[in-house]
Amino acid sequence: MxxxxxxxxxxxxxxxxxxxxxxxxxxxxxxxxxxxxxxxxxxxxxxxxxxxxxxxxxxxxxxxxxxxxxxxxxxxxxxxxxxxxxxxxxxxxxxxxxxxxxxxxxxxxxxxxxxxxxxxxxxxxxxxxxxxxxxxxxxxxxxxxxxxxxxMEIKPNLRPHSVCVECKLREYPCIFLTEGKVCMGPVTSAGCGALCPSKHRACEGCRGPASDPNTSSLARTMMEYGLTPEEVRLKFIKYAGETQAFKEGAGVR
Ligand code: SF4
Ligand code: SF4
Missing domain, CATH: 3.40.50.700 (NADH:ubiquinone oxidoreductase-like, 20kDa subunit)
Structure with a gap:
């Protein structure tokens, strides 16, 4: 064949x-x-x-x-x-x-x-x-x-959830909470095995939005952790700034 x-x-x-x-x-x-x-x-x-x-x-x-x-x-x-x-x-x-x-x-x-x-x-x-x-x-x-x-003409089994879920499944400590490293994991699509948090580095959002992410809420939390609105905007436009979800996060003031 x-x-x-x-x-x-x-x-x-x-x-x-x-x-x-x-x-x-x-x-x-x-x-x-x-x-x-x-x-x-x-x-x-x-x-x-x-x-x-x-x-x-x-x-x-x-x-x-x-x-x-x-x-x-x-x-x-x-x-x-x-x-x-x-x-x-x-x-x-x-x-x-x-x-x-x-x-x-x-x-x-x-x-x-x-x-x-x-x-x-x-x-x-x-x-x-x-x-x-x-x-x-x-x-x-x-x-x-x-x-x-x-x-096989079937739908691939790709994960719709966020990187945070992968962190939890692998029992990594949350570096956002324990080290204050501002992390895009809550809104970013899983699949990398929480690679960056596993090395004590914040997720930068390279896989784009997870399904149904609350980007506005994360943007506000980032500001509570000391980031300026411009710094938050730069985080959201780094890899997937043309997606609706990350546009919303980038626009929070
Ligand atoms: S380190 Fe980042 S990805 Fe892991 S649980 Fe905390 S916020 Fe989520
Ligand atoms: S930046 Fe990319 S590789 Fe690193 S944790 Fe986030 S999604 Fe995974």
């Missing part, structure tokens, strides 16, 4: 999520028994042509060229998956959306004639997306989960 074909595409990003796929090493060899990765420029010079059964897209859409390209890729892929926070929400690149576009371009480029930047958005701003693998970078096990469930 012919194996499903997979394409892995890069938009504006640092390639960290694609690197996580390569980091799978042994599991990747197992996966290759089930799928044919036909297009993966970071790993191979053999550029296979579509159509593809599954397309994974890393990176935010940040230019007119990329808007055209993501629409072409959507047409070539039966199932399209956003890979990582840039593709899901715009990610780090979307911080620029909160400054005048021209001012930033002038700061970076001396000649603006070939610059066609747009605001940075996740790919679902332009095309329909069938599944999301969150994180900056992605969790490689979640990638495997999404590939397997896609092959």
């Amino acid at each position: 012919k194996k499903p074909t997979v394409g892995i595409f890069k938009f504006t990003s640092d390639a960290g999520c694609q690197l996580q796929i390569l980091n799978l090493e042994k599991e990747l060899l197992e996966l290759l028994k089930l799928i044919d990765i036909a297009y993966f420029p970071m790993a191979s010079r053999n550029y296979g042509k579509g159509p593809f059964d599954i397309g994974f897209v890393e990176g935010a859409v940040t230019s007119t060229e990329e808007i055209i390209k993501i629409k072409e890729i959507r047409e070539q892929c039966r199932i399209l998956v956003a890979l990582g926070s840039c593709a899901c929400y715009g990610g780090i690149a979307s911080i620029k959306n909160h400054k005048p576009q021209r001012e930033l371009e002038e700061r970076v480029y001396t000649d603006l004639t070939a610059v066609h930047s747009t605001k940075a958005y996740g790919i679902d701003q332009y095309v329909k997306v069938d599944a999301y693998v969150k994180g900056c970078p992605i969790d490689k096990n979640e990638f495997v989960e999404v590939v397997k469930s896609t092959l």
Whole structure:
């Protein structure tokens, strides 16, 4: 039987999520028994042509060229998956959306004639997306989960709850309460195993909003812990400032 074909595409990003796929090493060899990765420029010079059964897209859409390209890729892929926070929400690149576009371009480029930047958005701003693998970078096990469930045509078992739940399940002490480290865990989507709190670092919200998060309440609590409204805003716009939930947190004064 012919194996499903997979394409892995890069938009504006640092390639960290694609690197996580390569980091799978042994599991990747197992996966290759089930799928044919036909297009993966970071790993191979053999550029296979579509159509593809599954397309994974890393990176935010940040230019007119990329808007055209993501629409072409959507047409070539039966199932399209956003890979990582840039593709899901715009990610780090979307911080620029909160400054005048021209001012930033002038700061970076001396000649603006070939610059066609747009605001940075996740790919679902332009095309329909069938599944999301969150994180900056992605969790490689979640990638495997999404590939397997896609092959079985079932919904992936991704966690809708917050990072705080993972902290509790692993019995980590809450560093917000015990160390006063202002943490985005209460409103951030689980799946990383509370990685940062496990190292005594506050969650920075890299996986974007959990389901039904109370971002306004967290923003007010952050201020009670001494953050200025501007510092709170910067926390909420770091990875997923274009989502409605994090916009609300960023707007609290
Ligand atoms: S450390 Fe952060 S993620 Fe963990 S329980 Fe406390 S607030 Fe939640
Ligand atoms: S704890 Fe927060 S910032 Fe750290 S990896 Fe998890 S979601 Fe990302």
